[in-house]
Amino acid sequence: MNNATLSVTESNQDVLAVSLSGDWLLGEELPDSGAVLDRLEQTPKPATVTFDSEQLGEWDTGLVKALIAINRGAAANGIEMDTSGLPTGAQRLLALAFAVEERKGARRVFKDKGFLEQVGENVQEGLANARELLTFTGDLVLSCGRFLRRKATYQRSDFWQFIQEAGAEAFPIVSLICFLIGMIFAFVGVMQLNLFGAGIYTADLVAVAMIREMSAIMTGIIMAGRTGAAYAAQIGTMKVNEEVDALTTLGMHPIDYLVTPRVFALIVMMPLLALYGSIMGIIGGALVGIAMLDVTLLQYASQTVESVHLNSLFGGLFKSIVYGILVALAGCQQGMACGNSALAVGQSTTKAVVMGIVLIVVSASILTVIYINLGI
Amino acid sequence: MAGDQPHIIGKDLTMAYGDFLIQENLNFTINRGDVFIIMGGSGCGKSTLLKVMIGLKSPATGDVFYDGKPFWSSREQEQESAKRKFGTLFQSGALWSSMTLAENIGLALQQYTDLGEAEIREVAAYKLMLVGLAGFEDYYPNEISGGMKKRAGLARAMALDPEILFFDEPSAGLDPISAKLLDDLILELRESLGTTVVVVTHELASIFAIGNNSVFLDPVTKTQLATGNPNELRDHHPNFEVRNFLQRGEAEDEAA
Numbered sequence: 001m002n003n004a005t006l007s008v009t010e011s012n013q014d015v016l017a018v019s020l021s022g023d024w025l026l027g028e029e030l031p032d033s034g035a036v037l038d039r040l041e042q043t044p045k046p047a048t049v050t051f052d053s054e055q056l057g058e059w060d061t062g063l064v065k066a067l068i069a070i071n072r073g074a075a076a077n078g079i080e081m082d083t084s085g086l087p088t089g090a091q092r093l094l095a096l097a098f099a100v101e102e103r104k105g106a107r108r109v110f111k112d113k114g115f116l117e118q119v120g121e122n123v124q125e126g127l128a129n130a131r132e133l134l135t136f137t138g139d140l141v142l143s144c145g146r147f148l149r150r151k152a153t154y155q156r157s158d159f160w161q162f163i164q165e166a167g168a169e170a171f172p173i174v175s176l177i178c179f180l181i182g183m184i185f186a187f188v189g190v191m192q193l194n195l196f197g198a199g200i201y202t203a204d205l206v207a208v209a210m211i212r213e214m215s216a217i218m219t220g221i222i223m224a225g226r227t228g229a230a231y232a233a234q235i236g237t238m239k240v241n242e243e244v245d246a247l248t249t250l251g252m253h254p255i256d257y258l259v260t261p262r263v264f265a266l267i268v269m270m271p272l273l274a275l276y277g278s279i280m281g282i283i284g285g286a287l288v289g290i291a292m293l294d295v296t297l298l299q300y301a302s303q304t305v306e307s308v309h310l311n312s313l314f315g316g317l318f319k320s321i322v323y324g325i326l327v328a329l330a331g332c333q334q335g336m337a338c339g340n341s342a343l344a345v346g347q348s349t350t351k352a353v354v355m356g357i358v359l360i361v362v363s364a365s366i367l368t369v370i371y372i373n374l375g376i
Numbered sequence: 377m378a379g380d381q382p383h384i385i386g387k388d389l390t391m392a393y394g395d396f397l398i399q400e401n402l403n404f405t406i407n408r409g410d411v412f413i414i415m416g417g418s419g420c421g422k423s424t425l426l427k428v429m430i431g432l433k434s435p436a437t438g439d440v441f442y443d444g445k446p447f448w449s450s451r452e453q454e455q456e457s458a459k460r461k462f463g464t465l466f467q468s469g470a471l472w473s474s475m476t477l478a479e480n481i482g483l484a485l486q487q488y489t490d491l492g493e494a495e496i497r498e499v500a501a502y503k504l505m506l507v508g509l510a511g512f513e514d515y516y517p518n519e520i521s522g523g524m525k526k527r528a529g530l531a532r533a534m535a536l537d538p539e540i541l542f543f544d545e546p547s548a549g550l551d552p553i554s555a556k557l558l559d560d561l562i563l564e565l566r567e568s569l570g571t572t573v574v575v576v577t578h579e580l581a582s583i584f585a586i587g588n589n590s591v592f593l594d595p596v597t598k599t600q601l602a603t604g605n606p607n608e609l610r611d612h613h614p615n616f617e618v619r620n621f622l623q624r625g626e627a628e629d630e631a632a
Contacts, residue, residue, distance in 0.1 A: 242470035249430050251459040
């Protein structure tokens with residue numbers, strides 16, 4: 001292994017001779033060609049650059065890279081480059097590299113955007129997204145009309161499949177999460193309410209919290225991560241594979257076929273899941289309450305039954321339907337807006353989950369305020 | 377064939393994505409029974425032109441006329457019924473992955489005809505037989521090879537006995553023999569069904585084997601350089617770019 005060296009000699013005023021020796025291999029330490037480039041800038045300028053590669057050992061891209069830099073420098077200063085002293089392979093590679101001229105405007109220029117420009121662009125993008133979402137929602141409403149009037153085309157079997165995926169298959173996770181949430185509420189209730197000797201009201205706390213709010217929210221968030229993401233990925237992949245285009249060219253509405261059945265599957269299944277989640281939460285809370293408080297199962301149960309009003313139950317179920325619609329909307333909208341690459345499918349899946357959760361929490365706050373004002 | 381009866385006419389078509397111009401001033405006439413090739417280098421807008429023709433993307437200006445009726449300036453319902461006469465084979469087949477091949481083919485029939493389930497299945501089986509996939513009714517798209525997917529896609533495109541078949545790069549990703557078989561199939565269908573065929577491709581072998589009419593799109597000038605029979609364009613067209621493309625970059629530049 002010989003160290004690569006580069007030396008510059010000027011035998012006469014017109015010729016700048018560059019001697020190369022040693023092994024010019026990428027990844028080894030290579031001499032800096034800056035000396036040559038600096039010399040090319042200085043006056044008096046040489047007329048030609050020549051090369052001497054008698055002593056040159058092995059070489060690869062490391063050498064050609066340096067030659068390209070020198071060639072660029074020479075061209076920029078109007079200096080001719082005589083490559084005849086180079087190995088034949090290197091000459092040909094250089095010729096090949098410069099055979100096709102750089103296309104004008106092809107090189108990307110990355111310029112730093114000012115703060116205002118960036119903010120402006122983000123705002124515009126946000127507005128465009130909002131408009132897209134609004135258009136999509138409008139299309140979806142029309143499509144739901146067709147669905148209910150039985151004018152929409154979709155696969156019945158698909159619909160039942162969605163029901164199964166969003167319903168039965170979500171049971172285990174919903175059970176676990178709601179059960180544990182119920183237990184956590186009960187722990188907090190027992191700890192705090194016992195301070196006032198009001199431990200039995202833990203039953204009220206758990207039941208009302210689960211039925212009115214928590215079960216619907218937790219189920220909604222689970223469905224955003226489970227089903228919303230799946231919807232975005234399924235529809236996004238169909239988009240990438242041109243399957244959505246194939247539907248459109250047959251004169252069918254992709255929204256009727258792909259989106260509406262999914263939305264209705266969640267509309268049907270979400271309240272059932274939320275109801276089931278409430279029961280699991282109450283059971284979880286009861287276990288903790290009975291274990292930690294001095295009450296019997298019967299006392300706890302009757303306290304629970306007394307605390308739950310029909311209004312709370314229907315309020316909670318209505319919320320779960322709203323969350324279901326929002327999760328399906330976020331998932332399907334992101335899927336339909338998906339770009340044309342594998343990367344885009346990942347992005348739209350992520351966005352679907354984030355958007356689903358944000359929509360759930362925001363609508364939960366709004367609905368709670370409305371409920372309070374209505375006295376529900 | 378049926379002779380020189382114009383079936384599809386593209387008039388003053390300009391296509392653009394936002395401000396980005398793809399192609400402008402495209403004018404061509406496709407006669408009934410033609411095999412019309414949309415050709416040109418990579419990225420010149422061939423697939424975009426196809427999308428305009430099958431109603432997926434609206435042109436910036438101009439219109440496509442089917443049997444003398446404008447497509448893009450007509451109402452949505454008329455567009456829908458015009459689309460029903462199209463069959464499209466997408467680049468990767470674009471079979472619906474959640475359905476079997478028979479269901480893929482049957483969907484359009486279920487949608488637009490009054491046939492019963494058993495009849496639909498029979499029709500689907502027949503279409504699969506035509507493309508050499510007899511017995512594959514109950515396979516899912518991910519269970520068959522790329523070439524078979526294309527043929528299944530073709531069977532689906534033919535489900536409603538379309539008057540016009542559109543192909544997006546039919547031979548892309550196929551080995552030469554499968555590509556040849558697909559070409560033969562396209563010609564056979566044209567002969568037996570009298571279908572007008574529109575093909576986007578840059579495979580020279582296919583272009584000369586099946587095409588009798590074409591349009592050549594140029595990415596530099598962003599317009600069409602030639603239209604007509606590709607075999608004649610190859611030897612006699614005055615434009616160097618066109619001849620060079622059709623002779624695989626080996627044309628002699630008379631001007632040089």
